[in-house]
Amino acid sequence: MATGQQTLQQTAQSSHMSAGNSASSGQAPIELDRLTHDYGSRLALDGLSFDVRPAQIFGLLGPNGSGKTTLFRILSTLMVPTSGHARIAGFDVAKEPNRVRQQTGIVFQASSLDVKLTVAENLMHQGHLYGLRGPQLQARAKEVLARVGLTNRAKDMVETLSGGQKRRVELAKGLIHSPSVLLLDEPSTGLDPGARIDLWNYLRILRDDQGVTVLVTTHLMEEAEHCDRLAILSAGKLVALGSPAELKAEIGGDVVQFETCGPEAAAALGARIAERFAVAPSVVGNAVRVEREHGHRFLTEVVEAFPGAIESVSVSKPSLEDVFIQRTGHRFWLEKNEEKS
Numbered sequence: 001m002a003t004g005q006q007t008l009q010q011t012a013q014s015s016h017m018s019a020g021n022s023a024s025s026g027q028a029p030i031e032l033d034r035l036t037h038d039y040g041s042r043l044a045l046d047g048l049s050f051d052v053r054p055a056q057i058f059g060l061l062g063p064n065g066s067g068k069t070t071l072f073r074i075l076s077t078l079m080v081p082t083s084g085h086a087r088i089a090g091f092d093v094a095k096e097p098n099r100v101r102q103q104t105g106i107v108f109q110a111s112s113l114d115v116k117l118t119v120a121e122n123l124m125h126q127g128h129l130y131g132l133r134g135p136q137l138q139a140r141a142k143e144v145l146a147r148v149g150l151t152n153r154a155k156d157m158v159e160t161l162s163g164g165q166k167r168r169v170e171l172a173k174g175l176i177h178s179p180s181v182l183l184l185d186e187p188s189t190g191l192d193p194g195a196r197i198d199l200w201n202y203l204r205i206l207r208d209d210q211g212v213t214v215l216v217t218t219h220l221m222e223e224a225e226h227c228d229r230l231a232i233l234s235a236g237k238l239v240a241l242g243s244p245a246e247l248k249a250e251i252g253g254d255v256v257q258f259e260t261c262g263p264e265a266a267a268a269l270g271a272r273i274a275e276r277f278a279v280a281p282s283v284v285g286n287a288v289r290v291e292r293e294h295g296h297r298f299l300t301e302v303v304e305a306f307p308g309a310i311e312s313v314s315v316s317k318p319s320l321e322d323v324f325i326q327r328t329g330h331r332f333w334l335e336k337n338e339e340k341s
């Protein structure tokens with residue numbers, strides 16, 4: 001397979017479109033239509049269909065092995081799907097990869113920076129890959145550096161920057177050709193909390209000021225909470241689609257959890273709670289979970305009804321983890337003894 005760098009070199013005849021200008025009105029910036037990919041006998045993406053809306057930060061949330069990297073590589077035109085379609089700004093990623101690359105900025109998880117070159121030199125090289133030259137490239141490099149707040153570091157070697165600053169240079173590289181869509185693979189990995197906050201602020205500015213559509217892959221719930229809209233993946237399938245608030249609101253009320261001494265005790269307690277209170281609990285590992293209005297009241301009733309069967313209790317507002325459990329029947333991070341075959 002070609003490396004990202006080699007593949008991007010094929011895009012040299014760039015058309016330097018500005019953000020959002022190729023997508024005709026009403027055109028979703030990213031569209032998946034029954035997108036499927038298998039690696040031989042292993043199905044990594046299982047018929048995904050959804051759209052990403054313009055000028056939104058869209059999150060692709062899933063645990064390890066859910067298919068995020070596979071989808072990211074297909075959208076980045078580094079891999080062709082087995083069947084179905086993915087389109088960026090209306091261009092099919094498999095059939096029109098060069099048009100897609102003109103529209104797309106990509107920030108991979110692994111660093112693509114040459115640390116022995118200056119920040120500005122890194123940007124110049126990236127611009128050349130996209131056919132930018134001379135004063136136009138100089139002006140563009142200046143603009144993107146200002147946008148990521150690194151104007152005063154342009155002449156510094158990349159190796160002298162902090163982790164957060166390096167990630168901002170990656171972002172500037174991804175933006176050099178004015179893409180309408182920016183794809184970021186696990187962008188917070190390796191960043192300290194302050195640098196994460198900065199990164200998300202930049203993504204919001206891109207969205208709000210430039211109308212760029214941003215797609216972020218993540219396995220972090222707290223990062224997914226920052227997204228305007230989310231697709232939650234599990235084992236290559238789409239299990240939930242919506243804004244974090246919408247998805248959590250679907251659960252409604254509180255999440256009440258009763259921890260027991262083991263999975264068998266949890267199953268038994270779940271059955272007793274279901275019978276007694278006419279609810280539909282889910283049993284996850286050692287715990288029984290119930291979604292319910294007025295969780296505190298319910299919790300007290302259950303503890304009084306089954307003394308000795310419960311080790312600990314909790315009541316909380318629904319989280320994205322709860323959405324995942326509700327949709328899949330298992331935790332986001334499987335315990336060792338719960339791992340699916």
Ligand code: ADP
Pocket residue numbers: 039042043044062063064065066067068069070071
């Ligand atoms: P994620 O990025 O969410 O961790 P991946 O897209 O890497 O998920 O993986 C999805 C599934 O495809 C997993 O079951 C993984 O083992 C499998 N997979 C990924 N890459 C390959 C490969 N090169 N060959 C075979 N199976 C793969």
